[in-house]
Amino acid sequence: MKMKYFSPLFVSCALTLSLYSCNDYLDRELTSGVITSDLIWESPQAIQSVLVTMYDEGLRLDEFDDWFTGKSNLLNLTSLSDEATGAYQKDYAFSNANSIYTYSDYVFEDPFATRYVQIRRTNDFLKKLNETAVLSTEEKRVIDAEARWIRAMQYFGLVKRYGGVPLLTAPQEYVPGDFEGLQVPRNKESEVYDFIIAECKAISDILPASRTAESKYRASKGAALALCSRAALYAGSIAKYGSNANLSGEAVTRGYVGIASSEAMRYFTESYNASKALLDAGTYSLYNKNADKAENFYELFSKSVNGNNGEYIFQKTFNVSAGKGHMWDKMNAPFSYRGDGWGCGVTPTLEMVEAFEYSDGSPGKLALKNTDGTPRSFDSPYDLFAGKDPRLFASIYVPGAPLKGSKVEWIRGVINGQNGSGQKYQAQNQPDKDNVATIDGVRYNTSGKDGGADVGDASKTGFYMRKFFDETLTDMTNIDAKRSETPWVVFRLGEIYLNLAEACVELGGRDAEALQAVNAIRSRAGIQPLEAISTAKVRQERKVELAFEKLRFWDLKRWRVAHLDESQGGLTNYRGTALYPWFNVKSKKFTFETGVPPKQKRLFLERNYYIRISPTDLSTNPQLVQNPGYGN
Template structure:
């Protein structure tokens, strides 16, 4: 147990430092792979390095790369990268999301570890212990390598499949004419690895081992891989019919295969049937908290695999509003498009007859402030009777947060000169949130930034049970001619956690196309700000629809003419600012072309490897 604790400590320490070289996890006197794999303690540190390379999207700017939000830090590289994607100006030589060579370095490290871990000399007094742990270490490294390949697959589709230490060394000046494997070959490799290692991984981890791979994590990776493979981007996509290796080998299957959906459904059900996980639901009488608390708590009931985090309040500081009671940096504004995607509490989309949605007028009642219910007033009817996940995920005008400490609701509407009065835009201060909403999800009510007290205790959920439920519903809906009880059951389990009505509700819910829209929207809402939407938009091939148009926010920077037109005597008053606030305005005209569904192979890689062919449109 002590060794495991030290292993996990090394993972945490690696996660908090910059590691640019494979061997910088060991003392300077050890400089070769041979040195590492002659010492079991150093080999364990090498495995920790592999875990550290696992994607960490906590607080990721990827939310601003799609129709979830807008990034305000105009002097920050993350914002500039988001602008490149949203304006379509990224390229074969400038792709902030690519990570081709870095990921292949991770794969090389994993290959070396997999080949050598079982031959590391073991002290005689520890031989019995390592008879169990050395094979498990190998299985964990195979899981991580499979995850690295999934990261390449979702970016590029077909990529070279290199599974031995001798097959890749990106430290060399040039490659040896390596070609891309087909998408089906990459998918089959990931799936076969997950199947092979799952029996060698434990079903649950002791508290001191949490953060390491389990059989549930391997099976969840399999399910996610298969649902991507079954999706329109990779399942009979005619856009890629001419993408072949130089010998004519097709890289993207051109035949639609309905059975791929059934494989995905079965894989998701395999995770569900483990019986290891359950939807996080400790507050069934409070649907807002029942959802929200999972993201500021170290949840191990629904989370299948998570990135272990320290008690870091950096995310809270970045995402909280910027006004005096909150002292945050307002990094992102959720877009009106996302706000409008949340259904009404009766289960109707806001634009459906019978939804009872109102865009004008105000209401008074109670809102959850993260710690308790608070009486509120003058809340726009736009935010009345919505899906509880809306209140758990997004801050809006006159919303409340830790009210006993902050003493007032949030004020995003512009009034006066902005400075020190609004919680959004402030004159002369670049980078704060100027447009009417803030992200609430993941923020910890235990942390009072104004008083600098409390901590934030959360992990990053890589896989959770709700995803397996929605994969199953999506895959079965696509496999069947029309949805049946199997489709409804698992999407309704996700909805029931927040007391949303069960489907079907509308006539369209009984059709494949109607349920597809429902399931896609359920994914959008359930996984908001969890780094799902960017990839879902691509695998569903809806980017040219949802990310190729103006993005809207609220009118938090009105003109003097707008304020004067209200007829309110004092145009610098809060009353005047609020009067013109609830109007959608365009913050950015976004561009998404068909070629953007997959990323381009970096030009630098093509230049040094004549065997690589480029993706469509690049």
């Protein structure tokens, strides 16, 4: 009887498709009609093409166009962290401000069927790679390592969402009608992390030390060490801080979720060793080519540098002419720069702005008032931010920030007076609508061209994202055209310095090394070095250095603080604060107030540390056990 190879969770696919349609893509003809399945393993070029497809189509990397429930709802890893919020009112999280947004049971899920199709393909690829005779032993060894890295990335995407998942490392043999042999139970969360770490360590000395510009989307030794550094750090945090969340039930007792606290130091050591090896190799360096510290940090993530910065360890590349662009710029352009609609998407909050310290190392809270309690006055809104960490200006467009020969203008309204005193005329409509006040016969626009009111599409916080924004892109029309090519950074050296520092403070006795790592980051940023280090200071540095790189949400989860109140650094009751610049018509100066944007407060439940396993997966694989807090 003919046997085929399937994922243990193939049954999720079988509910909606025939078993034949779930067959491996290596078992069907390629659409080119040139290479058939029988010839793939007789052609080195075809084998490389299949590997490229595994990178391009198989890896979900939490990148630019990854949205939960679709782009119009503006729910992504940035807007649902404490970094930002959605601009306009399309989703229940960002409208109806008197309600509470409870984080979805499936927020940022990665459906089992989707991931396991890719894992199954990788396992089949590895088996057939071992059997082919058209590649040399060394060629096969390197390609094998690449495929194993891809598989490790797939498991990391699953484990940070679900905890322990079925760990499948070889193709399964399926005899038609025998489903039970494919129904595999979950592995412990620790076992999945151990697998990822072991794979990274095994392949790191096989993969090339670096890649050419043409192959920067492919795994290298650095990518293996970076994955090990991040995964082990996550596992260590879950082991150390897991008891801060009250989770119970069968999945907990079986170890499918949660890691024993006794394992924390082992994982932190693994993370430290991988980070140290990567830094000591000297293959990568912090980007530091522009004397202007703000522009230097912006360039690191820019289309003009295009990932060729010496700091990116692994990235996702884009090519519009090849039909592989993205829509980040169109989604997030400030209102007056957005072209034919959309834009303004994910907007930073005042809390995020104030997380950036001043360059002299003093706390980042903005001084809106004089010592006597009266509002401070400024010639331009931009002057309020003088002396702030240069990374702020590289990461966020604050009111008055320069952009494309103009300035980002976000004004709450005008005051018929000075020093913040007098009758206020507040913007009532989005910037392209009527926002006019007549004072003593003079007409004033009560809104900036990029926002000021609580309605419409523009930012409600007063800020826009600059990091990753392509300031050279001129055509902002047609969002579906996907005209953006800025690469997405998956791993970069800046994170590795901070991973090392965090592992050091968690291990204890390595404060000097942690301090040196954090100060390397601060030196590049152009900010005063720290004189002492702590866990809180490392976490603070991660927040500003890695802002909007979609790591913050996972950090809050692994530290087990997400369920806490916002006053304790959590996401519960968080909705962010807005900064309101007012133009005083008598003095011709600006004063500031803070306000509450029309966004819901949030509720992050303890069960949200793990995603709910779908009813489809539970019904088709009786071996699975639901995550805590969800029932069945």
